[in-house]
Amino acid sequence: MDKFEQIIRSAISSESVASQPPGFLAEKILIAIENKRRFYVLAKLIIYSFSTLFFLVGLILIWQAEKINIINSPAVNLLSLLFSDFAVVVSYWQDYALSLIESFPVVSVVAVAVFVWAVCASLWMTVRTYFLFTHRFIKRIQA
């Protein structure tokens, strides 16, 4: 760098020193980021809470609709054989398995399972978001 460039650097540096931002700007930016973070966490919490509630209501309705199909299905009687006559089940396990599969109320069980999974997933996301935020918040206070 030649002397001319050194002068330019020196002039630009001193101009920059003269035009410093207000001292509170960094703190203001950090507060703005914090507010934004709180807003996003709150939005996430609301969305996850509503989805948990939605899937929970769905699960109750699905269970009420499919409960009779599941309980009265022959598969339940076949399953009870496992506890009452295990030796027969072992002896004829191929026929037993085939009968169990044929009589299994697949649609009802899948429908209930999907809603159970959805409730668990959204509940997990709600709890995780809440604790992640409070954990970070506590860490910030301690810092």
Added chain:
Amino acid sequence: MNTDSDEKLVALYLQGDESALRILVQKYTSGLYNFTAQFVGYGQNAEDVAQEAFIKAWKSLSKFDLTKKFKPWLYQIARNSAIDFLRQRKLTISLSDTLADDETKNEADYLVDPAPLPLAQSINLETKEAVQNLIKSLPLIYGTVLKLYYLEEFSLPEIAQVLGEPLDTIKSRHRRALLRLRKLTAESKLFS
């Protein structure tokens, strides 16, 4: 703290270290404020744009490529924020306006006697102020390149990244800015 540690600070923040973000913000607030002020002017506008740039950067931190440099990435976001700010307020960006007729001139127009200027003398306050005024009289795009190069110590490829321009264009602007400044200083007999 050197620039290399910025990426480590980002990594630390992503792992949950809140103090890393504080360090990054405190480190770059001043530079970013001065940079955005070139586009939107000093004062409240520059503060708002700097704040907006930091918020945008914070939102995108998880997508930041840790193998790349943080500072040019941050300044690139700041530039885009400044342009968005001007667009929202339907202000014209003087960058292109000032550039149009200026870049059509031949570089030879700015050529002056290549003999070294008598710069051995110490740089006093008046000289600095005079040079500052000359830099201010340059088209904005030249001033921006000079400030990024000499104040923020970006390399020319990094300036190209920040301003979203080809490297050759930035090299050319840097050269033209220096040539023009040399001409202006010679005309004003600043160092004679």
